[in-house]
Amino acid sequence: METTSNSKVKVCNISELQPGQTKSLKVKDKDIAIFNVDAKLYAIDNMCIHAGAPLSEGFIDVEKCQVTCNWHSWVFDLSTGKCVSHPRQDVFSGTYPVQVVGDEVFVEVK
Numbered sequence: 001m002e003t004t005s006n007s008k009v010k011v012c013n014i015s016e017l018q019p020g021q022t023k024s025l026k027v028k029d030k031d032i033a034i035f036n037v038d039a040k041l042y043a044i045d046n047m048c049i050h051a052g053a054p055l056s057e058g059f060i061d062v063e064k065c066q067v068t069c070n071w072h073s074w075v076f077d078l079s080t081g082k083c084v085s086h087p088r089q090d091v092f093s094g095t096y097p098v099q100v101v102g103d104e105v106f107v108e109v110k
């Protein structure tokens with residue numbers, strides 16, 4: 001893993017994260033899940049905010065761009081981190097900007 005300026009960390013090459021694939025990894029002190037949903041990349045905290053399940057092992061809904069935790073079925077919007085299945089409107093998982101430069105995938109973690 002290679003750190004560049006302004007908090008961007010190279011996490012993999014795009015060939016390692018094809019559409020439909022998910023990768024979990026530690027970036028700095030964060031446990032992050034990166035999802036390739038229909039060729040768009042999203043990064044959120046891997047640990048579910050409910051009880052700690054790895055969201056990287058959840059079910060992906062490509063059309064809604066959501067992941068469903070496989071322990072108790074909380075559903076998270078991958079672009080915003082919002083828990084859309086929770087009755088409260090202010091329940092979010094952390095999200096991180098993802099950038100592809102050439103063949104390299106970078107995640108920004110501050």
Ligand code: FES
Nearest residue numbers: 048050051069072
């Ligand atoms: S641990 Fe994810 S919904 Fe309970």
